[in-house]
Amino acid sequence: MSIGRSARFGERAAARAIVFFALMLWLAAGAPSRAQEIHVMHVQGRVYVLAGAGANITVQVGDKAILLVDAGSAQRSDEVIAAIKALSPKPIEFIVDTSADEDHIGGNQNLAKTGHFVTGLAGEDTEASVISAEALLDRVSARSGGGNSAIPSDLWPSDTYDGDKWELFNDEAVILEHPHAAHTDGDSIVFFRRSDVVSTGDIFTPNLYPKIELEKGGTIQGEIDALNRIIGIMVPEGNEEGGTYAIPGHGRVCDRTEMANYRDMVTIVRDRIEDLVKKGKTLEQVKAARPTLDYDGTYGADTGAWTTDDFIAAVYSDLSGQNGADGKSARGDGTR
Numbered sequence: 001m002s003i004g005r006s007a008r009f010g011e012r013a014a015a016r017a018i019v020f021f022a023l024m025l026w027l028a029a030g031a032p033s034r035a036q037e038i039h040v041m042h043v044q045g046r047v048y049v050l051a052g053a054g055a056n057i058t059v060q061v062g063d064k065a066i067l068l069v070d071a072g073s074a075q076r077s078d079e080v081i082a083a084i085k086a087l088s089p090k091p092i093e094f095i096v097d098t099s100a101d102e103d104h105i106g107g108n109q110n111l112a113k114t115g116h117f118v119t120g121l122a123g124e125d126t127e128a129s130v131i132s133a134e135a136l137l138d139r140v141s142a143r144s145g146g147g148n149s150a151i152p153s154d155l156w157p158s159d160t161y162d163g164d165k166w167e168l169f170n171d172e173a174v175i176l177e178h179p180h181a182a183h184t185d186g187d188s189i190v191f192f193r194r195s196d197v198v199s200t201g202d203i204f205t206p207n208l209y210p211k212i213e214l215e216k217g218g219t220i221q222g223e224i225d226a227l228n229r230i231i232g233i234m235v236p237e238g239n240e241e242g243g244t245y246a247i248p249g250h251g252r253v254c255d256r257t258e259m260a261n262y263r264d265m266v267t268i269v270r271d272r273i274e275d276l277v278k279k280g281k282t283l284e285q286v287k288a289a290r291p292t293l294d295y296d297g298t299y300g301a302d303t304g305a306w307t308t309d310d311f312i313a314a315v316y317s318d319l320s321g322q323n324g325a326d327g328k329s330a331r332g333d334g335t336r
């Protein structure tokens, strides 16, 4: 009796183990496609941040319309739309793109379709206006190798601004600035003046060294200039946290002190690498000198889309005009 029972118990335990194992397999198989949860956080004033759908999405809620900075990945659009609707029933009127990467522009069309754009006397458009610096449109619409653009035209910005600056109003002054050569040549900084929040795109990523994409027109000096410009906009609140908040392209919302620390880090690392370049060091020698060592705990990465080595190589290439691997110039612009 007791043997039979323990045998049945053993069978049940085995069956449970199989079910458990199958569940683990299912979870493991599903894990890559099971996306991160979307989190919504109120930043300040009219501005919220939506995280977990690719790049951070800034949501400014006006009385009549919503303005977004970046659109997240295409495959997360349904969840993004639901999260925005939970914040406000108003339509999306503007989407500002800060980067040409899929996790910034992938949701452009899906989100724009749910909104509309009031064109004054001419009436109303049936989709939101997707705005970027002109250089970003040039970049996404550029044909590769004589063929079509690698990025479908549905995802291109519908409107662009030329020059350094553009202003619009959605229940507060919203100021777009275009640093010409920072993370890329198509970046935008978006400042919500009354809410006292600035969206930086990938010029600022508080958990990673800045992603300076030389092949897309980025430069280390332009990156430092853009960080200084953002710090110039931000006002601290006494000696405490608070004042102006910055929403980065990826990662957590930060205050001016964190932004200034980041700028200091980028400037110091640039100076160290510049010294080594002036001494004629190769890229391998520069990497061996560990010019980022004291910052790697905060901003470094050994794996992923932007590693510490990638950052050092980009700064080295920019300052030396050499890509380090075969001595060719890294400044070519083969994509255009």
Ligand SMILES: [Zn+2]
Residues within 6 Å of the ligand: 055, 099, 101, 103, 104, 202, 249, 250
């Ligand atoms: Zn990004």
